[in-house]
Amino acid sequence: MKQISMFLAGILMLAMLSATGQETYKEGQSKTNNPAFQTRDFYPVKTYPEKVKGKRPKNIILLIGDGMGADHVFAGITANGGKLFLDNFRHIGFSKTQSADKYITDSAAGGTALATGVRTYNGAISVDVNRKPLKTILEEAEAQKLATGLVSTSAITHATPASFIAHQGARSSYEAIAADFLKTDIDVFIGGGYKHFADREDGRNLIEELEKNGYQVLQDMHAITQVNSGKLAGLTAPEHNPRVAERGDNMLPQAVRTAVRILSNNKKGFFLMVEGSQIDWGGHAMNTIYVVEEMLDFDRAIGEALDFAARDRETLVIVTADHETGGMSVTGGNLYTGMVQGSFTSDDHTAVMVPVFAWGPGAEEFMGIMDNTDVHKKMKKLLLK
Ligand code: MG
Ligand code: ZN
Helix, strand or coil: CCHHHHHHHHHHHHHHHHHHHHHHHHHHHHHHCCCCCCCCCCCCCCCCCCCCCCCCCEEEEEEEEECCCCCCCHHHHHCCCCCCCHCCCEEEEEEEECCCCCCCCCCHHHHHHHCCCCCCCCCCCCECCCCCCCCEEEEEHHHHCEEEEEEEEEEECCCCHHHHCEEEECCCCHHHHHEEHHCCCCCEEEEEHHHHHHHHCCCCCHHHHHHHHCCEEECHHHHHHCCCCCCCEECCCCCCCCCCCHHCHHHHHHHHHHHHHHCCCCCCCCEEEEEECCCHHHHHHHCCHHHHHHHHHHHHHHHHHHHHHHHHHHHHEEEEEEEEECCCCEEECCCCCCCEEEEECCCEEECCCCEEEECCCCCCHHHHEEEEEHHHHHHHHHHHH
């Protein structure tokens, strides 16, 4: 009896200790390590009339906010005084993000599902569960003579963009992923990752090989924005681009504008994937300011896509995520000042559905609850023969 009561007292003490520990941790998260996003200058958001030509798009621009759940979007809405470019979208659904082997996906399996329509294991870059390569929508578009492009704020060899062009059993095979770019005829890619092309264990110099294949290889963002035609490899950082404040020059929106200008030279149409990579990293860091800054940058990239699509009227713009990151919750804010407070339940990805927004010809296909693989199937049905 005495032993049992001592045992129970011990358990009680442990429980109290861990509860106090958790409280302190939470306090630290919300008040010290995770300050609110504060007032900034709001950017103007345009409204675009969705007047489309025909039922099927000639071009698709797929924008992936890595880790972007509904709370990340609403944090952005609040931070810009109540309105984002995303407010233009009228056709909205939800995507279920589970991978073949895990309830909670990573960006490799999540990217592969969007790129190929097949669920695979976490870590896989467009190979199936038996490590067999899967054709991506970018490769299929290229086979039908459409122009193709990838834009990312991470390294262009990182999981999300890699899933659209490479076939590797492991997402960490950056040099092999870079070499896979040379097996395709991609027209434009802009992102970090220079060293995976230039400084390699196998001694190949993929920069020279790209130039031999007719690519303009540029590292300076201003020079990249001056390109109007031809093939472009924009490698803007040795590895990942830095956070939005340091990467400067509106890197992502300008990269989107440049890519669209080049790709739209192709009269048959184009497929472009754009990634706001670091919304995810803000979630992993459980850092509201990081999430909001990257969310607003991504939204301005969406604005560039809409600006082209509204003039062109044959472009379908899709905005979605590969998964949610951080279990983010908007716990406070002010629509007049743009202040946002966030809280996080995880420093990793979560299982929840993510939003799907569509604008342009075929947009009505993307309503309701769907699987992430359905996003690929719908894009393929609409864009390809
Ligand atoms: Mg990513
Ligand atoms: Zn992540």
